Amino acid sequence: MRAGAHMHPLQPAGAPGGGSGAPGHSLGRRGRGHGCSGPSLAKPVSGLGAGTGGEGRARRGAVHPPGEFRGPSCAAVALRSLLAADLRFSRQLGVCAGERSAWGSARPLLRLLEVSGHGVPWLAGTLYGLGRSESPAGREVLLNLLFALLLDLVLVAVVKGLVRRRRPTHNKMDMFVTISVDKYSFPSGHATRAAMVCRFVLHHLVLAIPLRVLVVLWAIIVGISRVMLGRHNVTDVAFGFIMGYMQYNVVKYFWLSPLSAPALFAVWNQ
Numbered sequence: 001m002r003a004g005a006h007m008h009p010l011q012p013a014g015a016p017g018g019g020s021g022a023p024g025h026s027l028g029r030r031g032r033g034h035g036c037s038g039p040s041l042a043k044p045v046s047g048l049g050a051g052t053g054g055e056g057r058a059r060r061g062a063v064h065p066p067g068e069f070r071g072p073s074c075a076a077v078a079l080r081s082l083l084a085a086d087l088r089f090s091r092q093l094g095v096c097a098g099e100r101s102a103w104g105s106a107r108p109l110l111r112l113l114e115v116s117g118h119g120v121p122w123l124a125g126t127l128y129g130l131g132r133s134e135s136p137a138g139r140e141v142l143l144n145l146l147f148a149l150l151l152d153l154v155l156v157a158v159v160k161g162l163v164r165r166r167r168p169t170h171n172k173m174d175m176f177v178t179i180s181v182d183k184y185s186f187p188s189g190h191a192t193r194a195a196m197v198c199r200f201v202l203h204h205l206v207l208a209i210p211l212r213v214l215v216v217l218w219a220i221i222v223g224i225s226r227v228m229l230g231r232h233n234v235t236d237v238a239f240g241f242i243m244g245y246m247q248y249n250v251v252k253y254f255w256l257s258p259l260s261a262p263a264l265f266a267v268w269n270q
């Protein structure tokens, strides 16, 4: 790819598929070699979608008067350095990315964890619970969990579709049931779901302390395993955790109850 042309903010030039973790790839080199200008002089990193080529134009001198210095803004340099480090570090952590990887023998175990944080078992389990539940309180919690899981799917799909960061190149696309946006990696849907479900469970289930610790550990391990499996870069998972944590606030705000959604519960309780 021509440096700067059609660049993606999360997809540095010289890193096809975003997975080039080789030290010193073009993103890292360009970041180190430049000073940085203020935001008014620099062409900022373009929006969340695929790159617009704006940086390329700025560098070729096509859009600014001769003699005027245009360099990348400090924020752009910092972002590129962070992403370069992210790719490098994520590749190093992808020790279960294939059967022949350093920890390849642990891959089946991590794939089990993958299923434990997948949308299908969570949705199926919640629907099953709803069908079986005989207490109004239990139904209310499960209905809100269903809402939370669907909200998570929609929000993750929207962000993945906007950002369109490709999965690391060392990822084997052998994931259990995916939808079209799951070819993208930012944010990790497993991390958002794990963080959100973890908060949900801790708030709505009365559990002994060891079980509460287990729930938190599960969420953390699901997130880490995404990077170890080579499915994600570290920033996908970190952002996923933050996003999932905040999603629970949305669920709490719009909590469905016989008071807030009487029609829904009236139908249900008939």
Ligand SMILES: CC(C)=CCC/C(C)=C/CC/C(C)=C/COP(=O)(O)O
Pocket: 118, 119, 120, 123, 153, 175, 176, 177, 178, 179, 182, 184, 185, 187, 188, 189, 190, 191, 226, 231
């Ligand atoms: C009702 C409905 C649309 C269900 C779809 C469930 C489904 C296929 C969820 C996708 C789960 C998935 C593969 C997420 C990707 O997780 P990452 O951590 O790899 O982003």
